[in-house]
Amino acid sequence: MKKQDLNFFGAAKDKNVIIIQLESFQDMLINMEVKGQEVTPTLNGLVNDSFYFSNIYQQIGAGNTSDAEFLINTSLYPAGNKPSSKVYENKIIPSLPRILSKEGYYTSTFHADNVEYWNRIKLYPALGFDKYYEEEFFGKKDLVGFGPSDEVLYEKALEELTALNEKHERIYAHVLSMTSHTPFELPKDKQLLSLPSKYHETKTGNYLTATHYADYALGKFIEGLKQKGFWDNSIVAIYGDHSGFHPKPEDAKDKKLAEELLGHPYGLVDRFNIPLLIHVPGNHKGENKSIGGQIDIMPTITNLLGIDLDKQIHFGQDLINYPNHNLLGMRYYLPAGSYINKDFLFVNREDEGRGQVFDMKSKTTVNNNSEFYKEGSESEQKKETILKLLNLADYYLNNLPEKDEKSF
Structure with a gap:
């Protein structure tokens, strides 16, 4: 635009x-x-x-x-x-x-x-x-x-x-x-x-x-x-x-x-x-x-x-x-790969084999959430997108120039 x-x-x-x-x-x-x-x-x-x-x-x-x-x-x-x-x-x-x-x-x-x-x-x-x-x-x-x-x-x-x-x-x-x-x-x-x-x-x-x-x-x-x-x-x-x-x-x-x-x-x-x-x-x-x-x-x-x-x-x-x-990422308070969009808050619990999904409108958990964790699903694609964004941010910040010591 x-x-x-x-x-x-x-x-x-x-x-x-x-x-x-x-x-x-x-x-x-x-x-x-x-x-x-x-x-x-x-x-x-x-x-x-x-x-x-x-x-x-x-x-x-x-x-x-x-x-x-x-x-x-x-x-x-x-x-x-x-x-x-x-x-x-x-x-x-x-x-x-x-x-x-x-x-x-x-x-x-x-x-x-x-x-x-x-x-x-x-x-x-x-x-x-x-x-x-x-x-x-x-x-x-x-x-x-x-x-x-x-x-x-x-x-x-x-x-x-x-x-x-x-x-x-x-x-x-x-x-x-x-x-x-x-x-x-x-x-x-x-x-x-x-x-x-x-x-x-x-x-x-x-x-x-x-x-x-x-x-x-x-x-x-x-x-x-x-x-x-x-x-x-x-x-x-x-x-x-x-x-x-x-x-x-x-x-x-x-x-x-x-x-x-x-x-x-x-x-x-x-x-x-x-x-x-x-x-x-x-x-x-x-x-x-x-x-x-x-x-x-x-x-x-x-x-x-x-x-x-x-x-x-x-x-x-x-x-x-x-x-x-x-599409919003979060880590530390949620496992990396978790995301929020207009429909869902997705908690990535890959290590445990299952996670939680919250409906953003009702603010309650989605009971049947197995579809969210299937390989190739839309949710898995969003998770991968968030992981890439986090890695890109880390790479960018880690490669910024360092400053000289400065005091106010």
Whole structure:
């Protein structure tokens, strides 16, 4: 498709770029209510005022949150059984920060954790960020779990973005939340959701409480972006890094509570489904039900910015203009060769002689799945395609040039 024929190509041209990664957020939270209370009122409001992609799936490997950062900024498959931040720490990786730097953007990433965790101290230079802000910048105020609360993260990030905006014509900021991290245990003053007694001291209740607070803090950040003039001059993308709620087989009470909330048994489709919302100033909004993955976020954003990726190797696709026939790979959390498309989530269990298949519409298992594992079947062909894509990504990344040691 020619650039001039692409829908929304350049709709956010020359706008600031703010991408927010929500810790452990799953799409099932969107529009969920408990006792008449919205779990995520901030995100629910954005659904009506943004591009909302409701069928997006995590594709992280062993690097978890840091692999989500890698995927969003490269549109390349992560390493799999080892964190990408370790495997590719000395590479010069083609990335969104490098693309935007060429377009005159100052690029930065904000995370209130220690920068050495997940080897981010090497990941960020490999991705080409101009600057990172970490634990030392955010301080020790209002500690919850791994570090300062999301309210502190957003408050200090907004202050710095305002200062950067005065020095630079355009900015790209990747902002990573943290308070909704497992085990989802918040102090009383941050437990803002009033839950029925059956949720007390359950994983389900803790998860809903933590994500409700994260949504509340996000709402304060968005209000700040509006007050400082960013909202009308920025493309703001919000997505979940990975699943957070995955009860063990023995957690019968939590499984029952989840089933009551969802109206169907909780399974892998629910677990891996993450939200993606992209707000663009203007009348660009509506739900998009096309299947996509984290690997597709960068090409979708560059299309909105009017940036052509034809000369850059990437494995994702623009979700707005190529909504059909997507085939997504995942490994580590699923065996290599597993895939997701618009019809099925296929779990490759070749070593065990059998696997699982989930129907994407009903989100339940396909009981008679023997046809999926027959040699020469359409499913086996998709599996082989995914294995080839993973191998190509590995080969490409392993053969990238290495960088000189660099510090910020």
